[in-house]
Amino acid sequence: MPDTLTTYVILLRAIGPATHRLMRMAQWQEAAEQAGFVAAETLGNTGNMIAGYRGTEAKAREAMIAVLRGFGLGENVVPVLRSPAALRKLVEADPVRDAAESRPAQTGVYFFATPRPDFGWLDHYEGPEAIHVVQNHLVVDFSRDVAQSGRLIRLIDKHCGLNTARNWNTVRKLAERCGDRGKV
Structure with missing residues (x-):
């Protein structure tokens, strides 16, 4: 409507x-x-x-x-x-709780422009990062300086398409603000 x-x-x-x-x-x-x-x-x-x-x-x-x-x-x-509901569900999943609390700058949530990004390549990815699929998002615990994960970032761009990333704290704050607006 x-x-x-x-x-x-x-x-x-x-x-x-x-x-x-x-x-x-x-x-x-x-x-x-x-x-x-x-x-x-x-x-x-x-x-x-x-x-x-x-x-x-x-x-x-x-x-x-x-x-x-x-x-x-x-x-x-x-x-x-x-949607605010999508952010709320993402935050409720909370796949990087410990990392987000102890090193929030080393966590990332990837948001994709396409509704169904290809995550099949993750089955073969071997890297130090812990990667979680939540809905159609990737939640990554980089476990170190994000700049050291260039290979992973290039693979995300190559296989999943147009994206933008935010750290976990930003995602959480956005979800809270949506809730404060009463629109979740």
Whole structure:
């Protein structure tokens, strides 16, 4: 139903210092609201937003892409949308509890643009990282500096397609914020 206000968690791919020169988070929030997103709020400085939208997920994605292009951001900056319920289920699964508590910067959740990424390659992957599949996400305990896991990151990109990653604490905070909004 297009008239129903649905809450989306919007995670931007390829956001960093270079893109912040073109679009600050406050500007993104304002532009999103001008494009029809309701009660847009950002979390952190790395392209995380929670906002309502009257329309399907596909329409919300299209509207967000238009917002991003309006700032002159390239096609590599892509919104990946999730429902608050999907984030809640991910957090409830809690596959990296110990790692998230003791070394949150060494945990990652990969969100994919495609609804069914190929995880078959994981059967043959041998690496030091502990990898968990939760719904259509990869939750990774890197167990060391993430920069040392370049091989795994390249394999995720190659086999699973367009993605963006957040550490476990960010995912947890986004889920909490969604709950605070009463939309979970």
